[in-house]
Amino acid sequence: MPEAALRELSAVLDSAPRETVPVLPALRPVLPGGGLRPGSVVGLGGLGAASLGLALVAGVSRHGGTDGTGGWCGVVGVPGFGVLAAAGMGASPERLLLVDAPGDRWPDVVAALAEAVELILLCPPERPGAAAVRRLSALARKHGCVLALTGAFARDWPGTRLRLRLDEAAWDGLGDGHGRLTGRRVQVTAEGRDAPGAGRSARLWLPAADGTVRPDETVRRPLELVSAGGPVHPRPSGVPPLVRVAEEEGIA
């Protein structure tokens, strides 16, 4: 009996909304728990990794935290970081710290920033050594700072439990000698141990015509198979549905 109670309790604890690092509303369906786990490491790769990095930074930097003092992000080793695009997605540029050229001191820079900011977008300039990975992962866990890794060595970071990538990217608005880029439809997929199985995905405008990120509702999601085990909305049999009468509420 105590085991059962414990199991019940752990189920309750797991399903309870944990404190997460916020992301843009459009990205919430993709991420398990609707946000990033504090202290976790997120890998970004492939085409569109830069936009994903911008979106993660924008999600954190958009909110000043509960007391208006949070929402700081660090960007280390990404000299081409599109601040304008991040601002378009909702980021506050005044809460960004950019370290464009950390050189070989990048582990020290990340260690210094990890104590202060909520998310660090990091492009390691070299293959990260085991000692640096251990030290920075531990610091990030301790201070609840999310490490978002991008660049050529993003895949060489052991212990990455979540990876984000873009598929089926298609730009809109450009013709043969006319028009202008207005937006891109993508499918964002999250995989890894934090998003088990085939992963979670969502179709998004990244970016939309106004620079924001929003769900792409022009394409219908493929129908999902539902098991034929029982009714979709079970209703206790024999109990009539509760109908409130207007007179009882004293309106009429």
Next chain:
Amino acid sequence: MTRVLVAWCPDWPVTAVGIDAAAAGAVVAQGRIAACSAAARAAGVRRGQRLRDAQRRCPDLVVRDREPDAEGRLFEEVVAAVAELTPRVEVVRPGLCAIAARGPARFYGGEEALRVLVQDAVVEAGHDCGSGVADGLFAAELAARSGDGGVVVPEGGAAAFLAPYPLSVLDRPELADLLRRLGIRTLGDFAALPSGHVAGRFGPDGALAHRLARGEEPRPLAPVRGAVDLSVRGDFDPPAEQAERVVFAAKRLAVELHEGLAAGGLACVRLEVAAGFADGQVLRRLWRHEGLSALAVAERVRWQLSARQGAGDEAVWGGVTWLELAPDQIVPDAGRQESLWGRTAVTDRIARAADRVQALLGHRGITRPVLVGGRGPGERIVRVPVGDLAPSGPAEEPWPGRVTGPAPAVVPGAPPSAELVDASGATVVVSARCEVSAPPAALVLRGRRAAVTGWTGPWPADERWWDADAARRRARFQVTTDDGAAYLLAVEGGRWHVEAVYD
């Protein structure tokens, strides 16, 4: 009426940048002559002239940019020399300082004696000088400039002394021009006008100029005590090999420094930490101070040393022989208001992290982006080092020809070159009339070739054509390729480069 003695160093901006007094030299500010040496003046160079005209009149003119900082710094020597005679000196501007003459004149045996004494003191300090005594600052300055090294204008004689001077000495060109057209050419003529009418016709500024012309005082002198050196210094013998020892001493020095500041009711905005090494190198860095504790100052010293330790290996380190803490930008200590609800704690947290990164990478190592006005995506962002003031640029003004639509995700600092070719393999060119030679077919970037699936342009941008050095004339294109990427390309002078990537 106060008796004022003025010590005036001729052509101070020229002296300050290190041009020899005998050589023909000039300093320029915004393309015009700000000041010139006597030799240059003899050759026809004048203040306010365009540099080109000045060089035509005097081809061997030595030209430097104006350095207001150096002017102020170097003038400290002159102020110190004058302060030897009488302690309260007012620096009117670099090149001109004033003292109240009555007391010192009595002490040194007369105004003429004092005048000569001041002049000699400054000349002994190594600078040419004129000094004059008169009623009021305005007359005293002219007295210092007149004759050979200045004169003493007797008490009550200021109006008579000023009368023959032209109106240009008032330094009010518009007023002088107007008066000249009214037939008034000297200060004496101007002073003869009834003051009520002058105030009615020329307003408060005209009335002030009228008071000056009559030898009356527009404002009293406001002398300040010369700045006291509050910096503290500690020596290490033998040289401190370990950072711990230096940091420990730094804590003691910081306490000493704070006591010195507090005794004068002062606070400093920034703190300069200088550490001298056994190999002769000096490591200097400015830190924001604004109410740091002694412990926090010691911590900054540690960061500064660790940056040095990390950069080279232990052998270069050699040990610290001395450490100096010097307050910079001293302000009256008005007390600090701590804000509520932990906001300070967070800004402290961010400032601490930023300070640590700056200790590692230098002041420009960590920046904050500021949105400003511009056309290209790279031009609309300025990176300001943390701790510096952000520029207030015109952000919201319309920028015709700005790249619209969603902003690109990658904006490289140095745009990589690329090649945009048409179906026949020839580079696409844009004519002066903005005609594209042929539709682009492929983009070659870092040796990789991708077929163009969509393109648009050219969007011409002809910027700063009035400034030959900064002028840029280019045409922008947006291009998508078959690998799913989109680019903002720019062609400038026939060469293509990737201005931004819509990654």
